[in-house]
Amino acid sequence: MVKIYRILVSQSLAETLSYRFTAVLTAIFGILFYVIELVTGGVYFSFTPTIYGWNFLDYLNLITTANLISYLYQFLFVAGHEDLVDQILDGNLDYSLLRPVNAYWFHASYRVDFPSLVTLVLTAGIETGILLKLQPTPLNLLGYLAAVIVGVAFVFALNQIVVTAAFWIDGMTALDGLPEYLMSASARPAKIYPRLLQQLFLWVIPSLAITNVPAQFGHNRPSWLLAWSALVTGVLLGLSYWEWRRGLLRYVSAN
Amino acid sequence: MTEPIITIDHVSFDYVTYTKQSGLSGSWHDLFHRQKQRVPAVQNVSLQVAPGEILGLLGANGAGKTTLIKLMTGILPVRAGSLQLLDDQHPFQKRPAFLRRIGVMLSQKSQLAWDLPPLDTLVLLREIYQVPHDRFTDWLAFLTDQLAVTAQLKVPVRKLSLGQRIKFELICALIHTPEILFLDEPTIGIDVSSQANIYRFLQQLNRDTQMTIILTSHNTKDIEALAQRVAVINHGRKIFEGTPNGLIAQYASAATLEVVTDAPLTTLPAHVTQVADSQYLVDAAALTTLPIDPQHILSVHRRNGNLDDILTRLFSQEVAP
Amino acid sequence: MSYWQTFQNALTTTLTYRGNLVLRLLTVSVEIAVASFMWLAVYRFSGQDNVAGIGSSQMVVYLAVVNVLALIFSASPIFTLSALIRNGNLSVMLLRPINYFRQSFWTYVGQATPYLIIYGLAIAFISPVFRRGWGYGLASLGLIILTYVMFFSLISGVSLISFWLVQVWPLRPVLNALFLLLGGQAFPLQILPSAWRWVALNPFALAGNQLTLLLLGKLSVHQLTIDLAMAAGWLVLAIVVVKVAAAFVPMRGSAVNG
Incomplete structure (x- = not known):
């Protein structure tokens, strides 16, 4: 499996290089949107030094971490997911069904998106700087890293669930952007939202927990929500796998 | 007759389609109570294939020959009857050991990565099918030489001609030396000389390695050139089975x-x-x-x-x- | 008339894919909500109810309106044009006895109609624009129409130029980013220090920030006049760009100008 993944990664690189110009532009836009978030954050905090106990550096930590999770997902999975939607809609999965490997993981890891790597490395660099200033304890740092990994898995599961829905619904292209919107709406301190929304997005669909928890570990405020969000992520992954199996059955019986 | 490598015994399959109701209330209704409709694609077909045989499946578009191939390869589940390939009685379970022994080429679908050279896809298949490196190198050299596409091995797929692409699709299906090769419309849309090249190659392959080949086509040239035995499928039913000459003798x-x-x-x-x-x-x-x-x-x-x-x-x- | 037909087709297409329309409105509502909650927190913790002349409840309206404007001023003509150039259908379009850009304009209007209706209703019922006398009302209407035509021409010009420079598709995120930052979608531009006020005169700001302020009744006669002049200026520039760039389209450039 490792060998197959290595080949898929090198093929992704080869494809990226054949569309160099597009790749460079994509990387630049990623940075552009991050800069806009920074400027907007700067505007917020030019009126007040803290918001619900978050100062500008904490806030930076929050949005940078949220971006880090999002770019990690993009780098590792987004191209595979885009490809999968096309394959499902074009009815092109037949060959995948014939391979002696697990098709769920094969499609999930089919491509890595190298243009996102540029923005990913940049974001990781900035986040390292922020963490050096925030100085989390080693244990909290570990919690931070674990929370980021859980975050990537969560975003992956959400997208996988939405993408696989293409087995049943087509023509709803706007649906694919839903997880992205959810995650970007969640890249804010949870407390700014009304209590009901907070409860909903911390506990039921814990997208706020996914972004807020690692940031909290970063400034030494560990939270048990990490365990809960990990659990929910596990359930979502299971759900996406079940959906995939159902989808394949539907694919073969209706195609 | 030797022990058959494929036994199809009274196999049937129907597709499920959903009828759509018009209007907003119709769509709403469909969301919860959709009208299922079963469309029979293969009906009560029985067939046996001996090892090393080349069998042609003939039929018009939509006759059910591609469905039959999908049933045999385990893409589709058998709804009624039974089916045995090699020693596997349930192809739909897709055991890796079974999948490694069959090779499939579906003409309407491509397994080549569009922006990369065919070699890249083949290397990926090498790992997926766990083909030893030296075996892979020798076998690939032989295949590309036989099909006259060695020079195109490192050219991006999008720059290849249709004939070259089909040949590489064929190589993809063969790279792990399967025991049974399924070809669905292998020569659709390609020129006469490429066709002749593919026929000669497949005959040689069958002769030298005793590879069993099942091919569907509505191009009778494919069948005349290759098939030792044909089965004619019409509206999901088998209406003839025998040699190509037997078919002519019966219906001329x-x-x-x-x-x-x-x-x-x-x-x-x-x-x-x-x-x-x-x-x-x-x-x-x-x-x-x-x-x-x-x-x-x-x-x-x-x-x-x-x-x-x-x-x-x-x-x-x-x-x- | 064929332009009327074009408009109808575009509108019908938008309404046919109403699932996408609803989802888009939903996602925009979410964006508005997120920005609003963030600003309400800023108001709360800064202890003031006035940020650059905008009160907290007005800020929510501002964010709602500017986000609807972002939908109205979309970059969609770029895709239509680039698709036409790439598949070689532009020459077919140019052979028709109909002006391509006028037709494309009516497609643009048709696609934005649902959002234009929302903005129009807000102007008519919520906004104090028409309570400030007919002169101001008419001038406002003039600004809206002028800005709309200007923005369309500018997008068309940019897409024509960019086709020769780069592949066109990555332009959409750039235009979105520009609207976010320069159009006042991320935050109202008047909170910038006074040395940066000129930013509000860029075409994106005219379309986003200024039209929102207009609706909120926060545009003085003086500012309205300046905006009208700026919109006219940008429009002239855009038309020049379109004419020059169109001349470089290698097929029947004169027909583009028509």
Whole structure:
């Protein structure tokens, strides 16, 4: 499996290089949107030094971490997911069904998106700087890293669930952007939202927990929500796998 | 007959389609109570294939031959009847050990990565099928040489001609040396010389390695060139099974020959009618020998003995349910 | 008339894919909500109810309106044009006895109609624009129309130029980013220090920030006049760009100008 993944990664690189110009532009836009978030954050905090106990550096930590999770997902999975939607809609999965490997993981890891790597490395660099200033304890740092990994898995599961829905619904292209919107709406301190929304997005669909928890570990405020969000992520992954199996059955019986 | 490598026993399969209701209330209704409709694609088909055999599946578009291939390869589950390939009775379970022993080429779908050279896809397949490196190198060199595409191995797929692409699709299906090769419409849309090349190669492969080949086609040239035995599928049912010549013998109109000569005959023998300058119809039922000088004959055909004509006639017939 | 037909087709298409329309409105509502909650927190913790002349409840309206404007001023003509150039259908379009850009304009209007209706209703019922006398009302209407035509021409010009520079598709995120930052979608531009006020005169700001302020009744006669002049200026520039760039389209450039 490792060998197959290595080949898929090198093929992704080869494809990226054949569309160099597009790749460079994509990387630049990623940075552009991050800069806009920074400027907007700067505007917020030019009126007040803290918001619900978050100062500008904490806030930076929050949005940078949220971006880090999002770019990690993009780098590792987004191209595979885009490809999968096309394959499902074009009815092109037949060959995948014939391979002696697990098709769920094969499609999930089919491509890595190298243009996102540029923005990913940049974001990781900035986040390292922020963490050096925030100085989390080693244990909290570990919690931070674990929370980021859980975050990537969560975003992956959400997208996988939405993408696989293409087995049943087509023509709803706007649906694919839903997880992205959810995650970007969640890249804010949870407390700014009304209590009901907070409860909903911390506990039921814990997208706020996914972004807020690692940031909290970063400034030494560990939270048990990490365990809960990990659990929910596990359930979502299971759900996406079940959906995939159902989808394949539907694919073969209706195609 | 030796132990068959494929046994299809009274197999049936239907597709499920959903009827859509119109309007907003209809869509809402559909969301919860959709009208299922079953469309039979394969009905009660039985067939056996011996190891090393080349079997042609003939049928019009939508006749059910591709569905039959998908059932055999385990893409589709068998709904009724039973099916055994090699020693596996449940292809749909897709055991890796089973999948490694079959090779499939579906003409309407591609397994080549569009922006990369074919070699990249093949290397990926090498790892997926766990082909040893040295075996892979030798076998690939042989395959590309035989199909005359060695020079295109490192050219991005989007820059290849259709014929070259089809040949690489074929190589993809063969790279792990399967015991059974399934080809769905292998020569669709490619030029005559590429077709000839593929025919020659497949015959040689079958002869040298005893690879069993199942091919579907509505191109009768494929069948004439390759198939040792054919099964004709129409509206999901098997309506004929036997040799290509047996098919012609069964369906060609009896007892009329079409003869073409190099020059018009000076005198017209009995039971011979002229249709054009040097074309004649001979009523074979009334004669024991051909009353035309063999030195002047260009060709002799059984009237309606052309496979294309026979199939056109067969496929246009409605089969009673 | 064929332009009317074009408009109808575009509108019908938008309404046919109403699932996408609803989802888009939903996602925009979410964006508005997120920005609003963030600003309400800023108001709360800064202890003031006035940020650069905008009160907290007005800020929510501002964010709602500017986000609807972002939908109206979309970059969609770029895709239509690039698709036409790439598949070689532009020359076919140019052979028709109909002006390509006028037709494309009516497609643009048709696609934005649902959002235009929302903005129009807000102007008519919520906004104090028409309570400030007919002169101001008409001038406002003039600004809206002028800005709309200007923005369309500018997008068309940019897409024509960019086709020769780069592949066109990555332009959409750039235009979105520009609207976010320069159009006042991320935050109202008047909170910038006074040395940066000129930013509000860029075409994106005219379309986003200024039209929102207009609706909120926060545009003085003086500012309205300046905006009208700026919109006219940008429009002239855009038309020049379109004419020059169109001349470089290698097929029947004169027909583009038509």
